[in-house]
Amino acid sequence: MIWGVLQFPGSCDERDALHACELAGDGARLIWHESRDLDGVDGVIVPGGFSYGDYLRAGAIACFSPAMEAVAEAAAGGVPVIGICNGFQVLCEAGLLPGALLRNVELRFRCHQVELIEEGTGERLSIPAKHGEGRYYAPEEMLDRLEANGQVAYRYADGHNSNGSARDIAGVRNEAGNVLGLMPHPEHAVDPLTGSTDGLRVFRSMEKAAA
């Protein structure tokens, strides 16, 4: 599987995402935000960072970029898309995922290893998180619907929800299941040297979704 990794002005995790895709799949290439060219790409990563300086709201401007228009079309056709951190915010602003990300409780920028529980399997993952605006929010009835549809992908394990996310939600999927967004950074957990390779599971789970 070949991944395309978007690159906006202000992205900062696209290189790690490329590296992770090379390890988890069969390769990856960068896609500049002004390009609509997704040729040869089987899946798309919207990486972390501060696209367009996070001006107005995180992801508010990036979601209207030409690359994101192409991603929205591809996603509608079933192509797997993973939004990580700022990428998650972009996908929510674009309407490809439900909900929104608000400032962390206590206004603290959190940078630490978190434990996640994969919904369905109950598998525990250790993955770094680093964000100031990662508090997942959706109205109660929307949260009920997400849970009923099995759209919650990852939750923070007990004691690891430091941003105040609703119902400990760390990651959600769209209804079709081919678009995933999460705040923690699986691309930073792909090498035993840095303590965990659990991030690879996240990429591979979406490869399975594509197959």
Next chain:
Amino acid sequence: MAAKARVLIRPKEGILDPQGKAVERALPALGFEGVGHVRVGRLVELEAEDPERLPELCEKLLANPLIEDFEIQTL
């Protein structure tokens, strides 16, 4: 001629606003007692040739209707 307008954007009622809370907590130390319900939002000033389209513009870009309310004041 373009019309001047001001758009006020604030967090929806019921949504925890940690910025507002932080400001609120800082006030007593400065001698300002009895100030509550502080909410921090954004102010956007603009000039629009077609002010009728401002609500649409606000919903699409300036505010996220899921988490924010907006108010347009034409000047």
